[in-house]
Amino acid sequence: MRTCLVVDDSRVIRKVARRILEDIGYEIAEAADGMEALAWCRAAMPDAILLDWNMPVMTGIEFLRKLRAEPDGEAPVVVFCTVENDLDHIREALEAGANEYIMKPFDGDIIADKLVEAGL
Amino acid sequence: MTPTDIAQVVSLCRARAGLKVAPDKTYLIESRLAPVARREGYDSISDLLAAVRARRDDPLVWSVVEAMAAGESAFFRDRAPFREFRDEIVPQLKRARGGAPIRVWSAACGAGQEVYSLAMLVGEMLESDPDLRIDLAASDLSRLALERAQGGVYNQFEVQRGLPIRLLAQHFEKEGEQWRLASDVRARVKWRRINLIAGLRQIGRFDVVLCRYVLSCMTEDAQRKVIDDLACIVPEDGYLVLGVKEQLGSIAHAFEPVVGRPGLYRRNPAFAAAAA
Numbered sequence: 001m002r003t004c005l006v007v008d009d010s011r012v013i014r015k016v017a018r019r020i021l022e023d024i025g026y027e028i029a030e031a032a033d034g035m036e037a038l039a040w041c042r043a044a045m046p047d048a049i050l051l052d053w054n055m056p057v058m059t060g061i062e063f064l065r066k067l068r069a070e071p072d073g074e075a076p077v078v079v080f081c082t083v084e085n086d087l088d089h090i091r092e093a094l095e096a097g098a099n100e101y102i103m104k105p106f107d108g109d110i111i112a113d114k115l116v117e118a119g120l
Numbered sequence: 121m122t123p124t125d126i127a128q129v130v131s132l133c134r135a136r137a138g139l140k141v142a143p144d145k146t147y148l149i150e151s152r153l154a155p156v157a158r159r160e161g162y163d164s165i166s167d168l169l170a171a172v173r174a175r176r177d178d179p180l181v182w183s184v185v186e187a188m189a190a191g192e193s194a195f196f197r198d199r200a201p202f203r204e205f206r207d208e209i210v211p212q213l214k215r216a217r218g219g220a221p222i223r224v225w226s227a228a229c230g231a232g233q234e235v236y237s238l239a240m241l242v243g244e245m246l247e248s249d250p251d252l253r254i255d256l257a258a259s260d261l262s263r264l265a266l267e268r269a270q271g272g273v274y275n276q277f278e279v280q281r282g283l284p285i286r287l288l289a290q291h292f293e294k295e296g297e298q299w300r301l302a303s304d305v306r307a308r309v310k311w312r313r314i315n316l317i318a319g320l321r322q323i324g325r326f327d328v329v330l331c332r333y334v335l336s337c338m339t340e341d342a343q344r345k346v347i348d349d350l351a352c353i354v355p356e357d358g359y360l361v362l363g364v365k366e367q368l369g370s371i372a373h374a375f376e377p378v379v380g381r382p383g384l385y386r387r388n389p390a391f392a393a394a395a396a
Contacts, residue, residue, distance in 0.1 A: 085276060085294075086294060087289060087292075087293070087294055090285060090288065090289050091289055094285065094286065094289060098285075100284070100285050101285040102280065103276050103280065106280070109281070110277075110280045110281070113280075113281065113282065114280075114285075117282075117284050117285075
């Protein structure tokens with residue numbers, strides 16, 4: 001089964017995303033900030049990461065830059081999922097190595113579509 | 121809405137646009153016509169339809185039919201047809217046309233996502249093949265839809281339906297909470313109002329016609345008429361693209377499916393004699 005790490009400091013968002021992703025066949029791990037996510041990735045690199053931008057301890061963009069520098073860190077498909085919805089943020093995410101980008105609010109169709117778009 | 125109102129909508133749509141409206145889908149009819157009633161200054165849908173009956177006012181009739189004809193769309197809907205367009209259809213037609221433009225028509229274009237997906241794709245193809253000549257045309261029954269499509273403005277949900285983020289960043293600018301497609305992409309498309317059942321044989325040759333998720337909303341008579349007309353404007357080496365889940369079935373005589381390519385049809389050579 002493919003694995004997806006859901007990284008968001010909101011427990012509600014993690015829960016919503018988990019339900020959607022489980023429905024389309026992913027096994028889910030959760031992290032509440034970038035630091036926790038990095039620890040997860042070092043233990044077991046997921047196939048996909050759904051990543052919030054604004055989080056305490058370590059933001060999504062900081063996490064992404066660190067992830068892409070890790071051994072095997074190029075492997076996971078990273079999809080940002082954030083309220084940041086301007087071109088500056090989108091371009092910054094793409095330059096840091098994001099594969100896709102979801103602007104909140106999202107629905108199940110958008111998540112499923114973006115993962116396929118990103119190659120999964 | 122009364123049964124008479126519903127019967128009137130069903131019959132108007134069939135007569136004017138060959139549109140098949142299911143009389144039991146009251147909620148659909150109401151959700152489409154409520155905005156029309158508001159826009160035209162009527163208190164209710166029944167008032168709007170009474171005015172249509174009383175005045176036989178053509179623009180008012182069309183505003184009802186056009187609202188019922190509207191469909192949902194998405195950028196790069198179904199994905200595969202766009203890959204086939206780029207990798208199979210265009211290379212083959214380019215060889216066959218020897219420098220003459222390949223003419224492509226997006227029929228019933230709605231808010232324009234399909235034809236703009238093609239326009240962005242053609243832009244990428246031109247980067248590796250500057251000699252490529254592709255003319256893009258788009259049509260819809262609805263004047264409102266055409267106006268919207270030409271503006272190229274979409275909300276946040278719409279730009280997240282099928283559009284890769286890379287293309288959003290490359291071709292769109294944010295205006296408030298909306299996203300506007302760049303003018304160079306919009307300028308690749310020519311627009312026309314076309315009623316598919318009003319006769320298509322005068323509109324000229326089209327090498328590729330995309331008519332996706334349209335025929336399945338039409339009556340069988342209307343479908344047959346559209347297909348027969350398309351057979352006269354699509355050359356023998358041209359293509360008709362339907363929705364991947366759409367099948368022509370018994371009305372397919374003018375076109376035949378391309379094996380392994382759901383929704384893709386070629387002219388049926390056996391039909392050429394009959395059309396001529």
